[in-house]
Amino acid sequence: MPDYDFQSPRLFVGADLAENGTVPLDPSQANYLLSVMRLADGETVLAFNGRDGEWRCRIARTAKKKADLVAEERVRAPTPAPTLAYLFAPLKHARLDYMVQKAVEMGAGILQPVMTQHVQASRVNVERMRANAVEAAEQCGILSIPECLEPLKFDAALQAYLPRGPLIFCDEREDAESPVETLGKLPKGPLSLLIGPEGGFSTEERARLMAEAGVTAISLGPRILRADTAAVAALAVVQACVGDWRSAS
Known part of the structure; x- marks a missing residue:
């Protein structure tokens, strides 16, 4: 810039x-x-x-x-809105505010809450989420506001986002190896990134994800990260490997 x-x-x-x-x-x-x-x-x-x-x-x-x-x-001049969809299990209050703000700064174009089995917050204030997205956009110099959408149940989220392109999910059980090579194999185009709740995905949810051909699992290293920390780490890795950081270089 x-x-x-x-x-x-x-x-x-x-x-x-x-x-x-x-x-x-x-x-x-x-x-x-x-x-x-x-x-x-x-x-x-x-x-x-x-x-x-x-x-x-x-x-x-x-x-x-x-x-x-x-x-x-x-x-x-106007620029195209980011195509990266960020799917996340909602957190409570201030931590959700923080996560939304950081996702906007990291280039998410869609913010999609997903209600997983171990989700911490049963409700999402979408207007508050949008207000945080607007504030983050004003401060970080981007020209568009991400879509802030109503929550979807886990299965509905997969049905909605798998057809648009590769879906990356951060798997705490995946071997702690670099995700760079894995992400580098993905085709160009719209991507979706899914972050689970603090308690992780359930056995059933993980099995469902691993069974889908359009899903790619990555590790975020040898440490278990808080969900809001995982959001920043995962978005940074994705943007650097297959996102707009690479296209801008």
């Missing part, structure tokens, strides 16, 4: 972005810019909406606590 502006605040907006177009800010966004960041009328921020690239926008104050943005210049 050469010559990128890391200093200006970034906002995700729902409105279209076009030269001289006005973008209304919701109360929380206006409060962030005017009260938290203490930006004045006429100062600039960066805005993106997942469709029109990234724009430098001027703050146009409309009242003491209200403001719009006026798009002045497109600084980055």
